[in-house]
Amino acid sequence: MDERIIEQLKFCLKKKKKITFLVGAGLSAESGIPTFRGKDGYWVSGSKNYKAEEIGTFKMFSVASKEVWKWFLYRKSVTEIARPNQSHVLLKEIENTLEDQFALISQNVDGLHKKAGSSEKRTFLIHGDFDYVRCGDECTNELYPFPKSINLLDRDKDVITESEWKALRCPKCQEDLRPHVLWFDEYYDEKYFKRDSVLKISKQTGILFIIGTSGATNLPQTIAHNVLANSGIVLFRI
Ligand SMILES: [Zn+2]
Structure with a gap:
């Protein structure tokens, strides 16, 4: 030094x-953990190919929350087994x-x-932190722990089951929960x-x-x- x-x-x-x-x-x-830059910066779902900067946005979540959740659940499943x-x-x-x-x-x-x-x-x-979710409609600022009922160890990356989708409802208003992360089109606060x-x-x-x-x-x-x-x-x- x-x-x-x-x-x-x-x-x-x-x-x-x-x-x-x-x-x-x-x-x-x-x-x-992939960096989502360079060659890892894409998410392929069905016939669609998204850039991270495109799918990791509030704009995308507000029109296609399920697609965004597929990507996040995949990412969460990778972090689940990762060790420091x-x-x-x-x-x-x-x-x-x-x-x-x-x-x-x-x-x-x-x-x-x-x-x-x-x-x-x-x-x-x-x-933000993958271990938390919050209301996508901001009916409350409360952070909720990531729903335990969602299977992260053996995921089919193109599928979210009905019971998983139910677990991703806001307990207060029933709107979509969202991952507690800063998206590309959001600001630090x-x-x-x-x-x-x-x-x-x-x-x-x-x-x-x-x-x-x-x-x-x-x-x-x-x-x-x-x-x-x-x-x-x-x-x-x-
Ligand atoms: Zn809510």
Whole structure:
């Protein structure tokens, strides 16, 4: 590790600055989670071929919720059997050492941080969490645990059974439930995606490690900008 980083780490520990990790899909790739970029960026259903940016949208959900759910159930079934890899474990170990000086901001919705033991309190899931669903009609802000009755281990990717579809009704209004994730045509907010919390953290951060993401969306860019503007340093590892 170069001198500058060691000095900055010392400075952070002394001044109680945060050491923050911003991570993305590249971190989970080793656990077998497709990144939905490049060749994995497509979803074939029947004779249709969708781009992730096309099917992972509120616009698509509002006209073809079942198609969108087929894709999400497939993705959820992949994460279900995935195990955390050494990077997830290492992040948990760093959290154990740094405690409240540690923050993990993750774009991953796959539940692997939780499986590795990262704490809910210091993990900010800015793109949502596959383990939760919520009302697609927003009759309530409440998050519900993903319905246990849905079979994730042996799925026919083109089929959602009648009982599964029933389990995907909002308990309050009976409209479609939706996955608790940030879609391509939606915006970061505090209520679901902890935008204000992570912006606050970015201003208290002395070192930001960016791992496994190009940081192309606007919130990661603002986080990095805030760290630099507050005399912190930013280190990339794609
Ligand atoms: Zn509802």
